[in-house]
Amino acid sequence: MADLKSIEPAATLDVLGRVCPYPLVLTKKKLEKLNSGEVLKVISDAQASVEDSIPKYCEKHGCEMETVKLEDKGYWEIYIQKK
Amino acid sequence: MAIKKIAFIVEKLPYKSETSRLALTHAIASQTVEIHLEDGDNVEPVLAFVGDGVLNCLKNQKALEVYGVSSLEAHVKNALLLDLRVLVCKEDLEGFGLTEDSIVMDAEEIGGEVTTQVVPYEEIQQDLESADHLMFF
Numbered sequence: 001m002a003d004l005k006s007i008e009p010a011a012t013l014d015v016l017g018r019v020c021p022y023p024l025v026l027t028k029k030k031l032e033k034l035n036s037g038e039v040l041k042v043i044s045d046a047q048a049s050v051e052d053s054i055p056k057y058c059e060k061h062g063c064e065m066e067t068v069k070l071e072d073k074g075y076w077e078i079y080i081q082k083k
Numbered sequence: 084m085a086i087k088k089i090a091f092i093v094e095k096l097p098y099k100s101e102t103s104r105l106a107l108t109h110a111i112a113s114q115t116v117e118i119h120l121e122d123g124d125n126v127e128p129v130l131a132f133v134g135d136g137v138l139n140c141l142k143n144q145k146a147l148e149v150y151g152v153s154s155l156e157a158h159v160k161n162a163l164l165l166d167l168r169v170l171v172c173k174e175d176l177e178g179f180g181l182t183e184d185s186i187v188m189d190a191e192e193i194g195g196e197v198t199t200q201v202v203p204y205e206e207i208q209q210d211l212e213s214a215d216h217l218m219f220f
Contacts, residue, residue: 021115025165028114056118 004066004079010038016045016075023049024057027080031063034082045075054078088127089113090214093136097155098146103139106130106220107158114165129214130162131207133172136220137179140171140186140199159199160190169199170207 013030015023023044030040044050050067058065062083069076091110095102113128120126132140139155146154162169171186189198211217 021112022161022165024118025111025114029166053115053118060118060122 004039004064004081005068005077007039007079007081009041009079010034012041012043014043015049016043018044019046020048020053022046024053027054027078028057031061031080031082036082038082040080040082042078042080043075044078050076050078054080085123086125086127087215088129088213089216089218090211091128091130092211092217092219093130093132093139094134095220096135097139097141097144098150098152102220103136103155104158106218107139107155107162109218110167111158111162111165114167129168129170129210131170131172131210132175133204133207134175137171137175137181137186140169141181142185142187156187159187160193160195163187163190163195163197163199164193166197168197170210171199171201172204172207173201174204176201 011030011034013026015026023042023046027040027042034040055065058080064081066079067076091106093103093106097103107130110128110130113126117125140159142156144154144156146152159169176186183201187199189195
């Protein structure tokens with residue numbers, strides 16, 4: 001699997017403070033605008049979205065995904081490569 | 084493989100019940116259900132405000148200070164942010180002496196790209212007739 005976080009993201013989506021379902025739906029909307037192969041960086045503090053809905057969406061759509069938890073900041077960075 | 088069109092029709096006044104808030108919550112949440120469906124299946128929501136329900140779209144609601152709850156206005160903006168089709172009945176809006184200037188027409192300040200459509204009831208009825216499921220709130 002590619003080291004997605006080392007790839008310059010084509011776009012960054014900050015959904016800090018937003019809870020389910022917004023992180024997933026806004027991620028979907030942003031991904032639709034990217035080209036195949038481009039990486040989207042999502043910043044989220046919504047655990048359910050980070051650990052459940054966004055991974056399920058990526059799996060369903062064949063997107064590679066990598067999650068980094070920033071313990072000190074209390075949020076996650078998610079790197080998603082559009083298929 | 085199918086797209087199911089669901090119409091969420093809001094007829095009730097905002098506040099003092101959870102009715103219209105539930106409509107907005109369900110319409111917004113319907114945008115995520117594809118992750119639980121078979122490949123190719125999805126839901127296309129349309130949110131229509133008719134009758135007293137058009138008052139849910141009013142600008143400058145003071146819900147937090149009056150009722151201590153979040154504003155329906157903010158939920159309508161969130162629906163627009165998520166590209167939902169939001170329809171408001173033109174005749175009912177006029178019946179209250181309101182215009183497009185009185186209601187939430189866009190959510191530009193939070194990144195929304197679509198706008199509210201104020202349309203004659205006839206157009207809303209066409210949407211209802213083409214929907215697979217109708218949910219009245």
